[in-house]
Amino acid sequence: AQSVAQPEDQVNVAEGNPLTVKCTYSVSGNPYLFWYVQYPNRGLQFLLKYITGDNLVKGSYGFEAEFNKSQTSFHLKKPSALVSDSALYFCAVRDGGNAGKSTFGDGTTLTVKP
Amino acid sequence: DTGVSQDPRHKITKRGQNVTFRCDPISEHNRLYWYRQTLGQGPEFLTYFQNEAQLEKSRLLSDRFSAERPKGSFSTLEIQRTEQGDSAMYLCASSPRAGGPNEQFFGPGTRLTVL
Numbered sequence: 001a002q003s004v005a006q007p008e009d010q011v012n013v014a015e016g017n018p019l020t021v022k023c024t025y026s027v028s029g030n031p032y033l034f035w036y037v038q039y040p041n042r043g044l045q046f047l048l049k050y051i052t053g054d055n056l057v058k059g060s061y062g063f064e065a066e067f068n069k070s071q072t073s074f075h076l077k078k079p080s081a082l083v084s085d086s087a088l089y090f091c092a093v094r095d096g097g098n099a100g101k102s103t104f105g106d107g108t109t110l111t112v113k114p
Numbered sequence: 115d116t117g118v119s120q121d122p123r124h125k126i127t128k129r130g131q132n133v134t135f136r137c138d139p140i141s142e143h144n145r146l147y148w149y150r151q152t153l154g155q156g157p158e159f160l161t162y163f164q165n166e167a168q169l170e171k172s173r174l175l176s177d178r179f180s181a182e183r184p185k186g187s188f189s190t191l192e193i194q195r196t197e198q199g200d201s202a203m204y205l206c207a208s209s210p211r212a213g214g215p216n217e218q219f220f221g222p223g224t225r226l227t228v229l
Contacts, residue, residue, distance in 0.1 A: 043222045
């Protein structure tokens with residue numbers, strides 16, 4: 001079985017400050033990890049993924065995420081938040097041996113205040 | 115627009131009726147996924163196709179649910195004898211097979227309301 005936990009329903013940060021959205025996962029095989037963002041009335045959009053290699057992956061809109069195998073975490077980060085980053089963020093995991101099922105967390109609402 | 119499209123965007127039905135949703139993936143993508151999302155939760159996996167073959171099906175997908183992808187292009191998801199608990203957003207996603215583990219491209223979803 002595979003699972004994802006996003007321990008914070010909501011994260012609030014001030015514009016210009018760094019942000020972190022937390023994600024921990026459980027999977028039996030090698031983890032493939034993804035972050036998606038959902039803006040109001042729009043579909044989920046891919047931000048970044050970790051498959052193998054460098055533990056720090058960079059993605060769209062200045063976001064990055066750090067894979068930590070020992071802590072089974074894949075936290076999303078951005079050095080300087082923008083008001084336009086306010087959205088719902090989902091972490092997802094897929095077992096490397098299974099091309100099908102992805103398991104998503106319940107999402108974290110990020111609010112960036114000016 | 116060459117993204118994933120879903121039709122209809124909204125569907126209101128009465129309990130006990132059958133409904134069918136359509137998903138058109140990105141044309142060169144051979145993998146297609148269906149998810150269900152309720153308020154406050156992330157997408158829950160329902161089923162997955164590679165070309166026309168349905169390779170995986172969640173236990174969430176009861177006998178009232180069926181999905182097809184007859185020619186390996188568009189897909190339909192049918193719910194028979196709808197129940198109020200079926201009210202949710204139904205999401206379709208597609209991804210290419212080539213190039214390793216790829217992200218999924220999501221459509222806008224079909225919001226189902228069962229009265």
